[in-house]
Structures are given as C-alpha cells and as structure tokens.
Amino acid sequence: MPENISKGRKFLYAKSYFIGVLVSTDSTISDWFENDERVQLEGFIKESSFADLLCELVHIFKAGLPNYYELSSLFSMNYEIVQGYLISRYGLENARKEKEEFERRFGKGKAGMDHGDKIICRVESVERNDQDIDKIEMDIDMECLKINDLYVYVNEIPDLDELKTNIEDRFNDVEINIVINKKLIVKDETYRIIVLKDENRVAE
Template identity: 75%
Template sequence: MYTNNSEERKFLYSKLYFAGVIVDTDSNGFDWFGNDERGQLGRIIKESNFTDLICELVHIFKEGLPNYYELSSLFSMKYEIVQGYLISRYGLETARKEKEEFERRFGKGNAGMDNGDKIICRVENVERGDQDISKIEMDIDIECLKINDLYLFVNEIPDLNELKTNIEAKFDDIDIDIDFGNKLIIKDKTYRIIVLEDENRMTD
C-alpha cells in the first residue's frame, strides 16, 4: 500500500508560506508533474477501507510533516481556515504580538484562536466511497504551520479495539489510546491522529 520512494510523494511535503514568507525550509518544493503518485494516493484516500486509511495517514506523518492544504485536497476540494484566519492572513510576528498582549491582559494560556493560539483547517464534503467520515479538522501550529492534531469525525464509531489491533500489527513504534471507549488517539512525538464520532452529523 505504501510508496517506498518518498521522492514520489514530495508534493505532500511542499514548502509552506506564511504571509508571503517561507517558513518550512526543509521540504522539497512542489511537484505537480512527472509522476502519478498524487492520483494514486488520492485513490487510496478515497477508496480504501477505514483501517487502511488510518495506516496510510500514519505512514504519511512518519515520512515527514505534511503540508496541510496538500493533505486536505486529497480528501476534498472544499477546505478552509475556520479559526485563526487573522493569523494565517497577517503572519506569525503579528500573531505572536497579539498573543503576548492578550495573555498579558487576561492570563497565560487564555489566548483565543485568532490571538495566536492555533489555526484550524476544516475539510468538509469528504470524498470517501464508504462515506464514513463527515469532516476533518487540523489543528495547525503557528510556529511552523505543521499539523499538531488531525481529527477524523466519523458518522459511526467503528470497533476501536479491532482498529487498534490492526494498526498495531503494522506499526510497532506508535502509541494508541482508546479514550472513554468512543475516541481513538494515535500519538507520536510530533502529531496526533484522533478518531471520534461527529456529534453534529446529519441523521435520517
């Protein structure tokens, strides 16, 4: 399932820009042409079963820090910044100053999303054949624009114990927790992938 040659997936790790400034200096740049890996990965994202999708996402994060809008576009072309828009628009330095001033006035740790805490990218109309995911949210670090937390909101919670067992069979160096029986959290040093039920989903 996984690509052995990470060069073919370098589009996933393309350089990120923040208010016109490159903040990710370790990535490989855009690769729009020259291979079909984008299309192949898109098909995996859209057509694989849920367990294989999670394993694919773990593999993507283990290879490096994915560009959030490149990853978003594999799920759907409908994605947007829903919190932290001012941060994404005006840049890191202004966000830092706003956060420092806000915390000076109201206390450390109380800064809201638009005051320098984080950016949230939301993906809706997720294009999955199984229609198992209603939306995706990414909590993005303002320091380097990496994805800290990737939330997968599902229409129906799968058997989390079985999911945990299947993922652990393919990866032996990640932590997986089941929280209160209704949330699965995959943790590594630089990211988390969280599976939880979408309480706001549309029902018949």
C-alpha cells in the same frame, strides 16, 4: 525533508510559509498536476477501508511533516481555515497588526476575522466511497504551520479495538489509546491522529 520520502510524494511535504517569507523551491506547477503518485494516493484515500486509510495516515506522518493544504486536498477540495486565518497567512504578530490597521480604518470589530489561540483547517464533503467520514479538522501550529492534531470525524464509531490491533500490527513505535470506546488516539512525538464522532470532542 526526510530522505525516505519518494519523489512522487514530495508535494505532500512542501513546507508552509507565512506571507513575506522568501523561499526557493525546485517544484513547478507540473509537479502538482503531472504526478501519478498523487493520483494514486487520492484514489486510495477515496476507495480504501477505514482501517487501511488510518494506517496510511500514520505512515504519512511517520515519514515527515505533511503540508496541511496538500493533505487536505487529497480528501476534498472543499477545505478552508475556519479559525486563525490571518495568523495562518501572516504569523501571529503581523496578523495582530493587520487586524489593528483594518479596525483603525473601518471601526472596532469590523475586521470580522477570528484570531483565536490556534489555527484550524477544516475539510468537508470528504470524498470517500464508504461515506464514513463526516469531516476532518487539523489543529495547526502557529509558529511553524505543522499539523499538531488531525481529527477524523466519523459518522459511526468503528470497532476501535480492531483498529488499534490493525495499527499495532503495522507499526510498533506509536502510542495508541482508546477513550471510553468513543475515541481512538494515535500519538507520536510530533503529531496526534484522533478518530471520533463530532459530539465526542471535548476541550483538551
């Protein structure tokens, strides 16, 4: 974990593990519930302007690799793995074995679980005072469970040029692109944050 992460934000960077991996941790249940910085961050995400929220997300990713469950829960408790659930639990190879065993016992096609070629976590009922975000989706790396892409689906496209300027004023080492006034992409070495409306997402 990077040394520049404050103690109160360590929960946000807890490493994700597949089932069956033995880990040791100093975290306790009280670290989750008795964390003033977590409460403050939840409040900021709920009450901030969209521009300030986007800058906070860039800051979070620049500080390290956030845990997708922890980041999701800051926006809403209504989140779930909508694609690749077995992979997110067991890893790709073990997920295939789990599916094969289930179908061997109950019949072909009875597993009812989509492996897909990626893991997608979706956050709905996003808790924002401005009600400007429809949903959030995260494309999760199948090998290490880090967030590769964070999609922020907005109800209305904001002024993307103004957003770009706002981010550039605070961060001088990220790449920012605007795609035909319909999508803003903030890109660094390990992640992308994409702001768009649902109908403007196309295969990439």
